[in-house]
Amino acid sequence: MASFRAGIVAVIGKPNVGKSTLVNLVVGQKVSIVSDKAQTTRRRILGIHTRGDCQIVFADTPGLHLAKSKLGHILNETVRQTLDGVDVALVVVDASRHPGKDDQALAALLAAHTPRLPVVLCMNKMDLLKAIDVQAYYDAYLAMFPTDRAMMTSATKAQNVQLLIGQIVEMLPEGPPLYPDDQVTDQSERYLAGELVREKALRLTRQEVPHAMTAYVENWEEDERLVRVSVVLLVETEGQKAILIGKGGSMLKRIGTEARLEIEDMTDKKVFLELFVKVRHDWRQNERILRELELV
Ligand SMILES: Nc1nc2c(ncn2[C@@H]2O[C@H](COP(=O)(O)OP(=O)(O)O)[C@@H](O)[C@H]2O)c(=O)[nH]1
Numbered sequence: 613m614a615s616f617r618a619g620i621v622a623v624i625g626k627p628n629v630g631k632s633t634l635v636n637l638v639v640g641q642k643v644s645i646v647s648d649k650a651q652t653t654r655r656r657i658l659g660i661h662t663r664g665d666c667q668i669v670f671a672d673t674p675g676l677h678l679a680k681s682k683l684g685h686i687l688n689e690t691v692r693q694t695l696d697g698v699d700v701a702l703v704v705v706d707a708s709r710h711p712g713k714d715d716q717a718l719a720a721l722l723a724a725h726t727p728r729l730p731v732v733l734c735m736n737k738m739d740l741l742k743a744i745d746v747q748a749y750y751d752a753y754l755a756m757f758p759t760d761r762a763m764m765t766s767a768t769k770a771q772n773v774q775l776l777i778g779q780i781v782e783m784l785p786e787g788p789p790l791y792p793d794d795q796v797t798d799q800s801e802r803y804l805a806g807e808l809v810r811e812k813a814l815r816l817t818r819q820e821v822p823h824a825m826t827a828y829v830e831n832w833e834e835d836e837r838l839v840r841v842s843v844v845l846l847v848e849t850e851g852q853k854a855i856l857i858g859k860g861g862s863m864l865k866r867i868g869t870e871a872r873l874e875i876e877d878m879t880d881k882k883v884f885l886e887l888f889v890k891v892r893h894d895w896r897q898n899e900r901i902l903r904e905l906e907l908v
């Protein structure tokens with residue numbers, strides 16, 4: 613019998629290239645929320661994929677970007693820390709665009725920080741790539757991230773993802789599984805519930821809210837059939853609060869309904885979800901609040 617392989621794969625790349633979408637697809641469950649806004653993923657999240665011959669432990673990270681606020685700085689640190697002690701770096705890039713300065717910065721970070729770490733290059737969003745650009749973009753990304761293992765994928769269309777997995781598995785060390793074979797993440801259902809609320813709020817609101825918003829679970833009570841959960845949406849201004857609440861509470865109601873359905877899916881229980889919106893004008897710069905939110 614072929615021997616079992618298991619290892620940790622750091623998933624790194626710019627914001628919004630599809631890292632979390634890819635991890636959720638492979639793991640088969642939403643362990644990391646997804647939106648088209650930058651800074652959706654805020655801390656390292658494990659997504660665990662186990663099959664007959666291997667276990668891949670993905671460490672999904674916030675996207676690497678130029679830090680402005682304190683939160684942005686913490687996100688960059690999280691990426692650097694994630695690179696320590698992993699077996700493979702899965703670099704995800706947006707194949708539908710020519711590589712730019714941020715890609716160069718990421719390549720430099722990798723080369724400086726972990727020069728010997730095996731790299732698998734995932735050129736995602738191939739569904740948006742024009743045929744005429746394929747060769748030029750492919751060559752440009754490969755020149756930046758030199759590796760024998762590169763794949764063009766579409767995470768949203770599930771194209772080439774199994775081929776990518778095959779390339780990753782070959783790079784993993786032989787050894788027993790690191791986690792029980794039925795575990796898909798290291799995040800608690802309680803934490804994920806707050807994240808699902810944040811995902812809906814991110815998706816349903818426009819640019820002025822996203823960066824300024826976070827969500828956390830204030831209360832969680834669970835019995836055999838029912839979960840009662842209250843989630844606080846934290847924003848920086850009264851204007852943002854008004855947007856989240858919406859006309860006659862309509863926005864908050866929509867966020868609540870969509871999040872509740874997914875929390876019910878995740879827990880396999882009936883869910884009673886209450887949402888509150890609070891204003892704390894400086895939460896992103898406030899070390900104590902970031903600590904309370906488990907972001908540092
Ligand atoms: N067209 C297309 N969109 C994608 C693909 N993968 C992800 N996306 C979208 O890109 C956005 C960012 O995805 P997300 O997984 O949150 O990116 P992350 O910031 O790298 O984790 C979301 O709107 C996704 O639906 C893809 O292969 N093709």
Ligand SMILES: [Mg+2]
Pocket residue numbers: 631632633644645646652653673674675
């Ligand atoms: Mg993400």
